[in-house]
Amino acid sequence: VAAAYHALAARAARMSRTNLITLLTDFGLQDPYVGVMKAVLLRHCPSARIVDLSHAVPPYDTCAAAFWIERVFGWFPEETVHIVVVDPGVGSPRMSIAIRAHGQYFVGPDNGVLSGVFACDAAAEARRIEPNALGLPPPSRTFHGRDAFAPIGAQLAAGSLPFESVGAIVPSLSGPVLPVAVESASGVIGQVVTVDRFGNAITNLELPSAGGRYEVRVLGRSLRIVETYADVAVGEACALLGAFGTLELAVREGYAATAIGVVPGTPVELRGMA
Amino acid sequence: VAAAYHALAARAARMSRTNLITLLTDFGLQDPYVGVMKAVLLRHCPSARIVDLSHAVPPYDTCAAAFWIERVFGWFPEETVHIVVVDPGVGSPRMSIAIRAHGQYFVGPDNGVLSGVFACDAAAEARRIEPNALGLPPPSRTFHGRDAFAPIGAQLAAGSLPFESVGAIVPSLSGPVLPVAVESASGVIGQVVTVDRFGNAITNLELPSAGGRYEVRVLGRSLRIVETYADVAVGEACALLGAFGTLELAVREGYAATAIGVVPGTPVELRGMA
């Protein structure tokens, strides 16, 4: 009984790992690509708990994916494995990488989508994924999500592959794809990064922690910064601090991106007021 | 060994709770809003099993959300926690509430979306959610799903927060948002509540349990009531009792809402036939 008990306890201990894996892709939910990735994840980590962050990143939009993973990972517990697959260069010689940063893991292509997560942790470490060296079959040329990122991510989540064994250390990554807001003569100029389901235009502009009064300038018009949608009339445009820490352009109960006329990339300026 | 065994048994007992949490929102699946809610759910209830009812409620359509939660909760086991977030007034002073009714829990804004569920159980009890009083950080002004409903719902599912401790009892809720069918001179007048993925126009009309022959009148035309799609020709319009107990307007292998010309709110009459 004791041996059986210990086996059972070991099993319980393994199950008490977080085993949390998130997926952020541009695969859509129309085809079974994501479902097949989950088959692979569950094969390599049967106790995985899988959270879909989004599969509706606009096709090939590495910038939106970079924004979301940077803004979202902090909500997950230590040891969570984030698999990010927005990968216009699949099949080209770009590297596949795994990163340990912020106490979590990030797996995806080295095309800039994970470079921001890497850059903002001085202790971050990146390693090159080489599927053959890890005993995996050669990946298909078009679906590294299934053939490289899923098995490695799942083994990291299961604890069956130590991070140190993933592959050689990569000292520096591709340049980041997410633009950074820059200071201007009159304030800070950023841009619309993505438009959400409600039509809110989410920017890369943060509010200075020092406080002070500000306005937002976009396409020649001025928007006041409010605390919540309910502070403006139905249909009125405004800017407000979104739930992930950056300014959003919004229209109460309306679709702001169309109403204001912005798309990803449209410049937005934050200006101090007298 | 005995102490370790008892710890293991206690763990197994905790895991045998239902821990079932459903989500019904208008957040869409485009952005990672739902994924972040799940991060919070799993942090407060690591063994949660999460079922997505829908995240594609039309933006701000509290009526469709009220219809679905009322029609769907009965399929779930006791102690299931349903989190419903269709919340045009987020950030306004509307209350956040948790309801115990029908042996299950319901968490969301007090904007009418949960009032029907509350009203149809005489023993139902509603309590006001006050995040600060429960030790949560102050919620953001735009994302109560993540900052208030998810942590409270998860703690109810985990059993770590007794319902009695959620907050003060709320004796009455906002008026329900789902219209009720009313008797007319010639029958019962209801309306289209929502249009499903197949184009079926789902109404709030039930068939009298007494039996009898009926027809449906809509936009000046008469539709016969059949038992199943296969009872009419391909492309023919009809009405039939849907899988959730109300009449639906359907076109066999067609998109009925467009073919018949109805939208949510269009009046539909159920008439007895001689």
Added chain:
Amino acid sequence: VAAAYHALAARAARMSRTNLITLLTDFGLQDPYVGVMKAVLLRHCPSARIVDLSHAVPPYDTCAAAFWIERVFGWFPEETVHIVVVDPGVGSPRMSIAIRAHGQYFVGPDNGVLSGVFACDAAAEARRIEPNALGLPPPSRTFHGRDAFAPIGAQLAAGSLPFESVGAIVPSLSGPVLPVAVESASGVIGQVVTVDRFGNAITNLELPSAGGRYEVRVLGRSLRIVETYADVAVGEACALLGAFGTLELAVREGYAATAIGVVPGTPVELRGMA
């Protein structure tokens, strides 16, 4: 303690079953149809791990569903239960069936969608699902996914219903709905089966294992066969072996179906080159 230990061990053994259930439907994610199926699955198999293959099969498109289930099941472990519901004939007298094939289970309507899976395993066995005989309430006329396929599939996954007890053996099924590529004077003629989220037009053409040089002919034009998207210029059309073993028509970083002008059913020919 020993008895309690054995109960615990038995519970752990049950939990170590795969309990993996996949869903492939045309229900969409707009309405809570899938969520209610999951309520039923979890009621009959509380430890089920559910993987959504897709709920966005085009409405009534049994051909696309047949293609995907045939190409995807091999990625799942033994004993996985696949529930496939694309069912224009729901409510008609078509049979409901459960199939044991390839070491896995398949549950759905007998409308051809599962006939390919059945045909390619000589040891496959199909049985007729008769809900009444299995103690289930009479199914609704419009939602057999919830009322017949989910409870039977979940009981197969849980091991509480032996396959032999599902119902009478069905010796032959409806004809398959997925067309097979056929030899022509100049090569092999197949067709576009479905268009994926990226616009890739996926065909039912495989590449001969013998090797050799080939081209693809479609709508009067010739496409060269490359190894990966990166082998052509951005915007250029090509054909390549997709991740599920058939040829796809693709445009690098473009939407091939529109660019080339194909839809499901468009003939595509594979021709040997001198």
